Amino acid sequence: MATNTQHFPKINTDRRAFLLVGLLALVWGILYNNLQPIADWLTYTLLGLSRESAVGQSLNFFIYDVPKILLLLTGMIFLITLAQTFINTERVRAVVEKRGAGVGNVMASLFGAITPFCSCSSVPLFIGFVQAGIPLGITFSFLITSPIMNEVAFVLLLGLFGWQVALMYLVSGVVIGVVAGMILGRLKLERYVEEFVFQVRANRVAVGLIEEKPTWLERFEEAAEKTREIVGKVWLFVIIGIGIGAFIHGFIPEDALTGIMGQDTWWSVPAAVLLGIPLYSNAAGVIPIVSAMLGKGAALGTVLAFMMSVVALSLPEMIILRKVLKPRLIAIFIGVVALSIVVTGYLFNLVV
Amino acid sequence: MLQVKVLGSGCPNCQRLERETRAALDEAGIGYELVKVTEFADIAAYGVMSTPALVMNEEVLSSGRIPKHDQIVSWAHERASA
Numbered sequence: 001m002a003t004n005t006q007h008f009p010k011i012n013t014d015r016r017a018f019l020l021v022g023l024l025a026l027v028w029g030i031l032y033n034n035l036q037p038i039a040d041w042l043t044y045t046l047l048g049l050s051r052e053s054a055v056g057q058s059l060n061f062f063i064y065d066v067p068k069i070l071l072l073l074t075g076m077i078f079l080i081t082l083a084q085t086f087i088n089t090e091r092v093r094a095v096v097e098k099r100g101a102g103v104g105n106v107m108a109s110l111f112g113a114i115t116p117f118c119s120c121s122s123v124p125l126f127i128g129f130v131q132a133g134i135p136l137g138i139t140f141s142f143l144i145t146s147p148i149m150n151e152v153a154f155v156l157l158l159g160l161f162g163w164q165v166a167l168m169y170l171v172s173g174v175v176i177g178v179v180a181g182m183i184l185g186r187l188k189l190e191r192y193v194e195e196f197v198f199q200v201r202a203n204r205v206a207v208g209l210i211e212e213k214p215t216w217l218e219r220f221e222e223a224a225e226k227t228r229e230i231v232g233k234v235w236l237f238v239i240i241g242i243g244i245g246a247f248i249h250g251f252i253p254e255d256a257l258t259g260i261m262g263q264d265t266w267w268s269v270p271a272a273v274l275l276g277i278p279l280y281s282n283a284a285g286v287i288p289i290v291s292a293m294l295g296k297g298a299a300l301g302t303v304l305a306f307m308m309s310v311v312a313l314s315l316p317e318m319i320i321l322r323k324v325l326k327p328r329l330i331a332i333f334i335g336v337v338a339l340s341i342v343v344t345g346y347l348f349n350l351v352v
Numbered sequence: 353m354l355q356v357k358v359l360g361s362g363c364p365n366c367q368r369l370e371r372e373t374r375a376a377l378d379e380a381g382i383g384y385e386l387v388k389v390t391e392f393a394d395i396a397a398y399g400v401m402s403t404p405a406l407v408m409n410e411e412v413l414s415s416g417r418i419p420k421h422d423q424i425v426s427w428a429h430e431r432a433s434a
Contacts, residue, residue: 089401089416120363121402121416123392128401200396222417323361323392 017217025075032071039064058250065160065242069288070235072159073152077230080151082223084114085214089125097132101185104138109177112145113170122146123323130197137185143321144337145177148312152234152284157307160291168348169304176308176340183336192329234284241285245292252296261298268302269345273338276309286310305345312337354384354432359395359415360404369404369418376424382432 042063043049049056096107108129115121122143129139149170158166190198214222261268290303313334321330356373360366370388377384389395395403402416406424408431413419419427 093401118363120360120365120404123361124395124403125401127392127396128399131396196393197396200393 014216017215017220021220028071028075032068032075035064035068035071054250056250058246061249062242062246065246065288066239069156069159069238069242070231073155073234073238074227074231076155076158077151078223078227080114080154081226081230082219084116084226085219085222087111087114089121089128093128093132093134096129096138097134099138101135101137101182104134105141105178105181105185106174108134108138108142109145109174109181112142112177113149113174115142115146116151117147117317118320123320126324127197127200130193131200135185136190136193137181137183139181140184140333141177141181144180144312144333144340145173147314147317148173148176148308148337148341150311152230153287153307153311156238156284156287156291160288161294165300165304169308172304172344172348173308176337176344180336180340184332187332189329189332192326192332194324194326197324237285238288241288244285245288248289248292248296252292261293261302263299263301263349268299269305269349270342272302272306272345273309273341276306277313277334277338299349301345301348301350304348305341308341308344309338312341354382354428355409356384356386356428357389357407357410358386358404359389359398359400359407361390361392361395363403365418366404369406372418372421373406373424376421377428380425380428382425382428384428384432 039060043056043060044051047059049059051057092107092111096104096111099107115125126139126143129142130136154166154169157169261272287307290298290307294300294303318330318334321333325333354377356377358366358370358373360369366388370386374386389398389407395405398405398407398412400412400415404418405415406413406419406427408427411431413427414423
């Protein structure tokens with residue numbers, strides 16, 4: 001059956017795939033644009049709650065936000081994973097290889113922004129970069145931006161804070177990777193990389209990897225699969241997070257957090273970063289809570305710093321990195337990244 | 353005998369690739385021997401930069417994704433008969 005379909009012209013199956021995706025996008029758009037009226041109707045008409053009551057406001061916020069964020073998450077993650085099907089690691093490495101510090105750092109960092117950080121790719125990629133003779137500083141630019149830029153975090157920021165904040169997150173993630181990578185590159189840290197990384201020689205050319213270009217249908221399928229995987233992992237945290245956020249939204253007085261998380265509290269940025277390091281698995285749930293805090297007087301820079309530290313520095317990540325880096329280098333890595341995030345947090349508090 | 357290797361550090365996708373490969377080859381009735389390669393140094397020796405990767409008779413056929421059932425079977429057929 002499936003061997004037969006390969007003989008059909010690719011155009012035909014691709015056209016059908018586009019049609020289906022287009023149709024889904026249309027349904028998505030209609031739903032997404034009508035969530036507020038639906039939420040209003042449910043809370044104020046069907047349940048008869050008052051628009052002024054804390055319960056009504058919290059519930060309305062929840063009923064509006066949950067489907068909105070889940071829709072946004074599904075749609076955007078699909079687009080991001082679809083874009084990822086176009087990235088060929090070997091080709092990226094070949095391009096980065098030709099560049100020196102500076103441009104190389106920027107490219108490696110951008111590449112890290114779109115690649116998810118996981119044990120499946122980050123360590124083999126690190127080794128692959130080192131093998132190709134790419135300087136450690138450039139490799140670090142990748143290694144720093146990759147975990148900071150988390151696609152779920154990006155989408156949540158987009159949905160809860162707006163595109164400006166999401167863009168700020170993206171830009172600062174890349175800048176942190178470039179700057180920290182260049183600093184680490186200067187420090188000559190090669191001796192703190194596990195020896196085997198330098199000894200590995202790729203003795204086989206990855207012949208079969210020159211695969212034929214995937215069809216659009218295959219790209220769509222792969223993106224749908226990955227989307228299901230990612231959304232499946234975080235949706236519950238997101239709902240719980242929005243639930244707590246909705247409670248804060250309705251019941252906590254405005255300005256309640258100005259004192260501890262406001263712009264004028266100098267220690268709040270480093271405190272937020274420190275607090276964020278041990279938190280990880282709840283990154284998806286933390287952002288909705290944090291977004292509600294923002295409405296109660298917390299400063300944007302503090303909130304962003306907290307979020308980046310939650311996403312970027314975590315125990316599971318350190319366990320992955322330990323395979324190729326010695327403890328000393330991991331400590332330096334955490335230090336440089338944490339410091340960069342703190343500086344970014346202050347910068348945002350100053351500017352915004 | 354077809355020599356199959358699954359390269360991956362033990363992440364969920366690596367386990368899935370192993371499961372799917374076994375299922376595909378068992379169903380197709382192809383005799384094989386499957387080895388899991390979990391050490392990063394050994395994985396890197398294949399020049400693979402994202403896992404899981406599938407190797408048959410020392411040839412890297414896919415990396416960073418889980419190939420389709422039919423694709424696995426047709427790769428195996430090409431190599432088992434040779």
